[in-house]
Amino acid sequence: MQQSPAQIRHAYTRMRLIREFEERLHVENPKGEIAGFTHLYAGQEAIAVGICENLDERDYIISTHRGHGHCLARGCDPRDMMHEIYGRADGLCKGRGGSMHIADLSKGMLGANGIVGGGQPIALGAAIACALRGDGSVSVSFTGDGASNQGTVFEAMNMAVVLKAPKVFVFEDNGYSEHTGASYGIGGDLKTRTEGFGIPVWEADGFDYFAVYEAARDAIAEARAGRGPVAVLATATRYFGHFEGDPQNYRAKDEVKRFREEKDCLMQMRRRVVEAGIFSESDLDAIDAAVIEQIDAAVASAREGPRPGPEIMLQDVYLDY
Amino acid sequence: MAVMTMRDALNDALHREMERDERVIVLGEDVSGGAGGTSGSRDAAGGIFGVTKGLLPRFGDKRVIDTAISESCIVGMANGAALAGLRPVAELMFADFVGVSFDQIFNQMAKFRYMFGGKAKTPVVLRMSMGAGMNAAAQHSQVIYPMLTMVPGLKVVTPSNPADAKGLLTQAIRDDDPVMFLEHKALYARKGEVPDGDHLVPFGEAALVREGQDATVVAIARMVPFAEKALDKLEAEGITCDLIDLRTTSPLDEETILESLSLTGRLVVVDEANPMCSMASEIAGLAARKGFAHLRAPVQCVTAPHTPVPFARELERLYVPGPDRIEAAIRDVLKEG
Numbered sequence: 011m012q013q014s015p016a017q018i019r020h021a022y023t024r025m026r027l028i029r030e031f032e033e034r035l036h037v038e039n040p041k042g043e044i045a046g047f048t049h050l051y052a053g054q055e056a057i058a059v060g061i062c063e064n065l066d067e068r069d070y071i072i073s074t075h076r077g078h079g080h081c082l083a084r085g086c087d088p089r090d091m092m093h094e095i096y097g098r099a100d101g102l103c104k105g106r107g108g109s110m111h112i113a114d115l116s117k118g119m120l121g122a123n124g125i126v127g128g129g130q131p132i133a134l135g136a137a138i139a140c141a142l143r144g145d146g147s148v149s150v151s152f153t154g155d156g157a158s159n160q161g162t163v164f165e166a167m168n169m170a171v172v173l174k175a176p177k178v179f180v181f182e183d184n185g186y187s188e189h190t191g192a193s194y195g196i197g198g199d200l201k202t203r204t205e206g207f208g209i210p211v212w213e214a215d216g217f218d219y220f221a222v223y224e225a226a227r228d229a230i231a232e233a234r235a236g237r238g239p240v241a242v243l244a245t246a247t248r249y250f251g252h253f254e255g256d257p258q259n260y261r262a263k264d265e266v267k268r269f270r271e272e273k274d275c276l277m278q279m280r281r282r283v284v285e286a287g288i289f290s291e292s293d294l295d296a297i298d299a300a301v302i303e304q305i306d307a308a309v310a311s312a313r314e315g316p317r318p319g320p321e322i323m324l325q326d327v328y329l330d331y
Numbered sequence: 332m333a334v335m336t337m338r339d340a341l342n343d344a345l346h347r348e349m350e351r352d353e354r355v356i357v358l359g360e361d362v363s364g365g366a367g368g369t370s371g372s373r374d375a376a377g378g379i380f381g382v383t384k385g386l387l388p389r390f391g392d393k394r395v396i397d398t399a400i401s402e403s404c405i406v407g408m409a410n411g412a413a414l415a416g417l418r419p420v421a422e423l424m425f426a427d428f429v430g431v432s433f434d435q436i437f438n439q440m441a442k443f444r445y446m447f448g449g450k451a452k453t454p455v456v457l458r459m460s461m462g463a464g465m466n467a468a469a470q471h472s473q474v475i476y477p478m479l480t481m482v483p484g485l486k487v488v489t490p491s492n493p494a495d496a497k498g499l500l501t502q503a504i505r506d507d508d509p510v511m512f513l514e515h516k517a518l519y520a521r522k523g524e525v526p527d528g529d530h531l532v533p534f535g536e537a538a539l540v541r542e543g544q545d546a547t548v549v550a551i552a553r554m555v556p557f558a559e560k561a562l563d564k565l566e567a568e569g570i571t572c573d574l575i576d577l578r579t580t581s582p583l584d585e586e587t588i589l590e591s592l593s594l595t596g597r598l599v600v601v602d603e604a605n606p607m608c609s610m611a612s613e614i615a616g617l618a619a620r621k622g623f624a625h626l627r628a629p630v631q632c633v634t635a636p637h638t639p640v641p642f643a644r645e646l647e648r649l650y651v652p653g654p655d656r657i658e659a660a661i662r663d664v665l666k667e668g
C-alpha cells in the first residue's frame with residue numbers, strides 16, 4: 011500500500027458512494043418512479059475506482075450500459091446523475107438519456123453507451139487526440155466480457171496497436187453477458203486474445219481495490235509514456251441481475267451471497283486499511299454515514315425534480331438547423 | 332381459435348415451422364440463454380422477450396444457437412446458412428442493433444439474388460423488437476422500418492396483433508426472400524384470437540380493420556390499436572373511418588389504400604417513425620401521385636418529431652403519436668373541402 015491516507019480515503023469514499031447509489035436504486039426501482047432499463051454496477055466498484063484513481067482531468071473514459079459506477083468513479087455529480095435516472099429536466103443530460111446514457115464531457119466522461127461495443131473505437135478516437143496533444147494523457151474504455159466479442163472491440167485493439175495510441179482497454183469479466191455465462195461466449199480467453207494483438211495485459215482481482223489500482227498504475231504509466239495501448243483485465247461479479255427485474259434463472263441461487271460474504275471489495279478494503287492502522291472502523295463508518303446522507307439527499311431531490319417539457323424534447327438535435 | 336398474446340403467437344409459429352421443416356434454425360443472443368451459467372439451466376431466457384422460449388429443449392442446440400454479442404456475425408451467419416440451404420430465423424434483440432449489422436443486411440442479403448444473376452436464394456428472417464414504450468431511450472426504442480423499406484430486395488413486416496403475427500411470421504419463414512420482421516415491444520403482451528393450426532398471412536395485403544365513410548386512416552404496428560382508440564371516441568360522435576393496418580411496408584398494398592381513398596377523399600397516415608422519408612411521407616406521396624383526383628383535403632401525417640427518442644416518461648409520451656394526436660389529425664382532415 012503506497013497510497014497516502016488521503017488517497018485511500020478518496021478511493022474508499024468513491025467505492026462506498028457507488029455501492030450506496032446502486033443499493034439504493036435497487037430499493038427505489040420497484041416503486042415505479044424510475045423508468046427504463048437500469049443496470050446496476052454493485053460488486054464491481056473496485057474496478058471502476060481502481061482505474062479512475064489513476065486518471066487526471068486530461069484523461070478520457072468511455073463507459074457501457076452499466077455506467078453508474080464508471081461515472082461516479084470519474085467524479086460525476088451523484089445528485090445530477092440521480093436526477094437523470096429519474097428523468098428530470100435538470101438531470102445531467104436533461105432527462106433525455108437516462109441511466110444508460112449518462113455523460114459528462116466536462117469530466118472527460120464520454121458517456122455510458124447503450125450499444126454494446128460502441129464505445130471502444132470512440133475511446134480510441136479520444137486517444138489519438140491525446141497523442142496529438144502530446145501531454146501524456148490517456149483514454150480508457152470499459153468493456154464487459156460479453157462486449158469483448160463485438161467486432162468493434164477487435165478493430166479498436168488492432169488500430170490502437172497500429173497507431174501506438176495511448177489507449178487503455180479495461181476488460182471487466184463479471185461472468186455474464188445478460189443471461190449467458192462468459193465462458194460460453196468467449197472463444198479462447200481474454201488475455202491471450204488481447205496479447206495476440208500485441209497489447210500487454212495486467213491482470214487483477216476485481217474485488218481487490220489495491221490490486222486493480224496497482225495494475226492500472228503500471229499499465230497506464232506505459233501508455234502515458236507513449237509505448238502504445240495497454241489492457242487491464244479484472245474479474246468480479248455483479249451483485250444484481252443484468253437489469254433491475256431480471257429473474258436470473260441462469261445463476262446458482264447462492265452465488266452472489268457467497269461473493270458478498272467472502273470477496274466483497276468494500277469488506278476487503280476495510281479490513282486491509284484497518285489492519286494496516288491507516289483508518290479505524292469508526293473513521294470508515296463516518297465516511298459511510300456521510301455517503302448515505304448524500305444519497306438520501308440525491309434521491310429526495312430527484313423525486314421532486316422538475317419534469318421535462320416539450321422544449322427539452324425538441325432542443326439539441328443540432329447546434330444549428 | 333385460442334386467445335393468446337402476440338409473444339405466444341410468435342412462439343407458436345416458430346415451434347410449428349421448426350417442426351415442419353428441419354432446415355429452419357434459430358440464432359441470436361440469449362435465444363435460449365443459460366449456457367455457461369451456474370444454475371445449470373438452459374433456456375434460462377428464451378429470448379429477452381420470451382419469444383423463442385422452449386425451442387432449445389425441443390429442437391436442440393444445433394438448430395437453436397445462442398451467439399455472443401456479435402450482431403454483424405449473427406446476420407452474416409444467417410446469410411451464409413441461407414445460401415447453403417438452411418432457413419435461418421435470426422434475432423436482433425433490438426431493431427436499433429441493425430446499426431451494428433447493416434452491411435450484412437443491405438449490402439449482402441438484400442443484393443445476393445440480384446447481383447448473382449438471379450441464382451441465389453436468401454430465405455433469412457431477421458426478427459427484432461422495435462419501438463418506444465419502455466423508456467429505453469434513444470438507442471433501444473427506434474422503429475427503423477422506413478430505412479429497411481427503402482432497400483430493394485428486403486421484405487418488411489410490421490404486425491399489430493397476435494393473429495397477424497403468427498400468420499406473417501409463418502409466411503416469412505416460408506418465403507424465399509430476406510424478410511425483416513419487426514415486432515413492436517409494446518405489443519408483445521397484446522392479446523387476441525389466433526387461428527389454430529397452419530395460419531398464413533400473405534405479404535402485400537393490408538387489413539381493413541374498420542370500415543367507415545369520412546376518412547381513410549392508415550396505421551402501422553402499435554399505431555393500429557392507438558388509431559382504434561381514437562376512432563372509438565369519434566364513432567361516438569358519428570364520425571367513421573376506414574382503418575387500414577399496413578401489415579407489411581414492403582411490399583406495400585397501394586391498392587387497398589387508394590381504393591379506400593377513392594371512397595373517403597381524406598387521408599390520415601399514422602407512423603411512429605421520424606417524419607422525413609417515413610412511411611407517412613411515402614403514403615402521402617402515393618396519394619399525391621395516384622390518388623390526387625380523390626383528395627378533398629391535405630393529407631395529415633401523424634408521426635414522431637424529427638428527434639431521437641427521449642428517455643423521460645413525459646418526453647417519450649410526447650414523442651410517440653398517441654390516440655389524442657390521431658384524433659386531432661382526423662378532425663383536421665375533416666375540416667377542409
Ligand SMILES: Cc1ncc(C[n+]2csc(CCOP(=O)(O)OP(=O)(O)O)c2C)c(N)n1
Binds near residue numbers: 400
Ligand atoms: C449491440 C448490442 N447488442 C446487444 C445489446 C444487448 N445487451 C445489453 S448489455 C448485454 C450484455 C453485456 O454483457 P457484458 O459486456 O459482459 O457487460 P455486463 O452486462 O456484464 O456489464 C447485451 C447483450 C446491446 N445493448 N447492444
Ligand SMILES: [Mg+2]
Binds near residue numbers: 188
Ligand atoms: Mg459481463
